[in-house]
Amino acid sequence: DAGVIQSPRHEVTEMGQEVTLRCKPISGHNSLFWYRQTMMRGLELLIYFNNNVPIDDSGMPEDRFSAKMPNASFSTLKIQPSEPRDSAVYFCASRDRGDIQYFGAGTRLSVL
């Protein structure tokens, strides 16, 4: 199994630009989660999907952030416009049943 695949691994952009992060969950998993990791706040849940449907987006910082899951094998997290305070590592995780989530390697985002 390839595991959760995220792309790109690193993204450097300028303030105001649009950023799109991508995630391919483990095949057969029906829940997908987006997290953000910073030194100050640790790992924070941004949004999660069950069966491609967004269930809880209360962790999304503000309207500049949006996430979609058009099908069971693909999700995107978009930031538009990006700001320097969005710099962080963004993780995608997927889950089949139970509580265990499997994480991708993350996307390290730097907004200059």
Place this chain on the structure above:
Amino acid sequence: GQQLNQSPQSMFIQEGEDVSMNCTSSSIFNTWLWYKQEPGEGPVLLIALYKAGELTSNGRLTAQFGITRKDSFLNISASIPSDVGIYFCAGPRSGGGADGLTFGKGTHLIIQP
């Protein structure tokens, strides 16, 4: 919301030493998960605990689900250099996995040869 408090925040130890870390909460958790994160990678599950009082081992790692359901412990015996990383405890936000996980801030383990 639920918060998980991990201690210590960091540990500097010698290779071969045993390691103990813990995680506490003001809320009850029905599941405790321990993850390890290495530099440049995502968290990887080490041990999952499902029952109060449960003691589970994975090689040199042993974790326990506290009787009160408000704490958990992770021990590493005879540490080796590849144990370096950040260890996180986590639990389901509302008692079921569908709501995502709450994570502690992590314990940074640094091993001096």
